[in-house]
Every structure is written in structure tokens, then in C-alpha cells.
Amino acid sequence: MLTRRLVALYVGLWLYGTSMAVMIRAGLGLDPWDVFHQGLAAHLPLSFGAVTALTGVVVLLAWIPLRQRPGLGTLSNVIVIAVAVDAGLWLIPAAESLWVRVTAMLVAVVVNAAATVLYIGAGMGPGPRDGLMTGLVGRTGWPIWSVRTGIEVTVLTTGWFLGGSVGIGTLVYAFGIGPLVQLMVPLIDGRLPGFAPTPAQRPTPTTPQATTC
Template sequence: MLVRRLVALYSGLWLYGFSMAVMIRAGLGLDPWDVFHQGVAEHVPISFGLVTAVTGVVVLLLWIPLRQKPGLGTISNVIVIGISVDAGLWLLPDWESMPARIAAMLLAVVLNAAATVLYIGAGMGPGPRDGLMTGLVRRTGWSVRLIRTTIEVTVLVIGFVLGGSVGIGTVVYAFGIGPLIQLMIPLVNRHLPGFQEPHVTEPVLRPEPLAPQPDPAT
């Protein structure tokens, strides 16, 4: 079972990075974090993959005050995805025709969803960005929706200002990734039973226990 989880973890992480490279080469807009990575890469003399890895390390530092604990999957996320996206950008050409770019963009979103199900489903620790979200949810008591939206809008705006690519692909990713992940969970569970379903539950707010009241009969 451990071997199966490790294979799923590393194949998922590699596929995730490769899907990012496909999305970049399609040139029709990126997901919010990649808009940020691309915007930063426009201003520093390092590769897109290295920017992704460095961002992951910085986000991990934000885990410290949140008391989040990284796992093998967390550390692997920082390393493997950065290498994979640079390898994908080296291998893949720039597509000229619009039909090819649209097809590549759609394929990238599907691959990204499959990769997410694999690496989170392996249950060996969330990625730095997912862990930041879950840590903030736990510490603040705010909803997952509010925290995730706030984070992604923030990085999207910063990335756009820095020159990151925003377009129809950004919209397709935002609205398509959730339903695709939900669709793929049963398929993965069918072939790899025992995986953890990739989801984050809303925090449950429990009332404080009432102080004991004096017995009126005494």
C-alpha cells in the first residue's frame, strides 16, 4: 500500500508540473498561482520552475505561526513540481494555431485535476499553498471559501500587475478544476482503494460548555 501511495504521490506531482507547462505554452491564461509565478519570473533572472519552488518555500515559512506540520508530500511538492514544469517547458513547443492552443489549455486543466487527485489522495501531506489555506481556516474559523478566494484573488492581482498571463484559461481553470476533481475521485478510488478523498471540510464551531448551575433545591 505504501509503494502504491508513493507512486501516486510522485506521478501526481510530476503530472501537476507538466500540466502547468502545457497551460503556459497554450498562452491563454494561467491559474491564479501560476499568474503570480509567471509575473515574478518576468522580473528575476531565474526559471519559472525555480520561482515556483522558491514561492513554495516562502509559503512553507508562513506555516510556522499557523503550526502546520509538513509531510513527505509537502516537501516533495516544492521540489518535484518545480523540476517538472521546467522540463515540460523545455520539451513542449509554442503552438501557433488557435485550435491547438485551446485544445492544449483544456488538456492542461484535465491533467491538473487528475494530478491533484493523485497527489492529495496519496495522503502524505498537502502542498504548501493548500496547507496555508487549511492552516488559516483552522486558526481563524473562517470558511474555506472565504480563505481560498482571498488568497487566490490576492496572488492573481499581484501576478497580473507583475505581467502574468490572465485570459480565458484562467476562467476555465477557476470554474472547471473543482467539478473535474470531484468527477475523478471515484475513478481513482475504484482503481486505488484506500486513498484519501482530496477535500477540505468546513471548520465545525462547537459551543463552549456552560458553567455548572447551582441546584435550586439546595
């Protein structure tokens, strides 16, 4: 079970970073946090991956007053995604024709959703940015949607002013990532601890033994 979780964690994180690189190469707009990362990278002598890692570390510092505790997945998130996105940007050329760019953008969003399901499903600690959201929800009592929206609008606006790429890809990601993740969750439902088994998979009250992973 631990091996399965570790594979899901690191495959998910690597695919997440790779999908970020594909989205950048498509050049049709990025998700809110990557708009922020790209905007910062334009003003710092650092690679995109390094800026991503640096942002993750700063966000982790904000966990301290929120009393959030990092896990293996949290620390791995900072390192693996940064390496994966820089490797992807090194290997993947910029798309030229519009249809290739649109296809790349759509593929990136789908892969990002699959990577998110694997990473969360591993159940080994939230990423820095997700932990910031849950920590703020826990401390303020505000609804999740309002906290998440507030964070993403803030980083998107800041990144846009810094020169980050906002476009149709930003909208596709914003409206597509949630439904895609929801569609993919049943594929690993009950197989990894980050997602509970569906009702059909749970033992009935008369069944003495529990299900196994």
C-alpha cells in the first residue's frame, strides 16, 4: 500500500509539473498561480521552476501562524514540480500553429486533472497552496469557495500586472479543472487513502470484515 501511494504521489507530481510546461508552451494563458509564477519569473534571474519552488517555500512559511503541518507530499510538491516543469520547458518546444497550441492547452488541462487526482489520492499531505487555503478556512471559518476564489483572484491579478500570461487557457483551466477531477476520482476511488470508497464499495453493516486496498 505504501509503495502504491508513493508511486501515485511522485507520478502525479511529475505529471503536474509537465502539464504546467505544456500549458506554458501552448501560450494561450495559464492557471492563476502559474500566471503569478510567470510574472515573477519575468522580474527575477530565476527559472520558472525555481520561482515555483520559491513561492512554495514562502507559502509554507504562511502555514506557521495557521498551524498547518506539512507532510511528505507537501515537501515533495515544492521540489518535484519545480524540477518537472523546468525539465518540460527544456524538452518541449513552443507550439507554432494555432491548432497545435489549442490541442496542447487542452491536453495540459486534462493531464493536470489526472495528476491532481493521483497526488491528492496518495494522501500524503496537501501542497503548499492547498494547505494555505484549508488553513485560512480553518482559522477564519469562511466558506472554502470564498477563500479559494480570494486567493486565486489575488495571485491572478498580481501575476497579470507583473506580465504573466492570461488568456483563453486561463478560463478553460478555471472552469474545466474541477469537473475533470470529479470525473477522474472514480478511477482510483477506494484504491488510495486520499479518496474514500464509494458506497457500493463499502462493506454493509452486516459484513464483519473491512475492505482492503
